[in-house]
Amino acid sequence: MIFKYYSQWVFYLFILWLLGYLLKIDTITKYINPYYATLVAAVGYTFWIFYLIGFKGYKFEVSFLLLLTLGHFVPLYISYKYSKKTYITENLIGTLIVYGIYMTINNKDPFNVYLVDEYVNSWDELYKMCKSKNKVSLLCNLL
Secondary structure (H helix, E strand, O other): OOOOOHHHHHHHHHHHHHHHHHOOOHHHHHHOOOHHHHHHHHHHHHHHHHHHHHOOOOOOOHHHHHHHHHHHHHHHHHHHHHOOOOOHHHHHHHHHHHHHHHHHHOOOOHHHHHHHOOOOOOHHHHHHHHHOOOOOOOHHHHO
């Protein structure tokens, strides 16, 4: 399940908006704005990491955790600084609805995905997971 995490949906929305911004495509930058979605993803990621480390006892490889953190907060910063702040609520609601529909179709729920399932916490584990049939990360295509 490549779209298992809400952050992945937000990342693709951010990339679409960023391409529109860099290529000066006004239709994209006017109607697509990932700011609130990146904010929700970054705050949710922060709570999730504290949960994994504090309650589940996960130990992350430092460089892996740093990349994950940058992957959540750099889009937040860029969308905050450079977006027009139009349709931000609509984009947040839209991404949440689409994510919810996707999870329902795949018989998953956010509770199990974020609080029960096991997670990759190092580059080696990510590499092993990518070599298996459970390719769930965009990084798998780069490895």
